[in-house]
Amino acid sequence: MDITTILFYLAGLVLIYVVGMFLVIPIKILIKLLLNGIIGGVVLFLFNAVGGIFNLSIAINPLNAIIVGFLGVPGVILLLVLQIIL
Known part of the structure; x- marks a missing residue:
């Protein structure tokens, strides 16, 4: 094997790694x-189950699901704060 073949093999390996x-x-x-x-x-x-005792609940709708899906637990806290403020 000559040096160009080895370089092509190395370039192929690097390309496979990058992809x-x-x-x-x-x-x-x-x-x-x-x-x-x-x-x-x-x-x-769980918040809706426990929050029912304190008259707090967050509706499960597509917008709330997207917020909670992207943010996780901070999304639930955000929705709770928005519900209390608004």
Whole structure:
């Protein structure tokens, strides 16, 4: 093997690594978003179950689901503060 063949193999390996990283990063973001949504949904459900005692509840609708999905537990706190203020 000559030096150009080795360089092409190395360039191919680097290219495979870079493409792999571009595919892994969005998967990490999707997994984080999914976990935020699940944890936020559980906290929202528990808040509605316990908050009924104190006359506090947050409606589960598409907008609230998006807020809780992106922000997680801070999204539930944001919705609670907005409900108390408004």
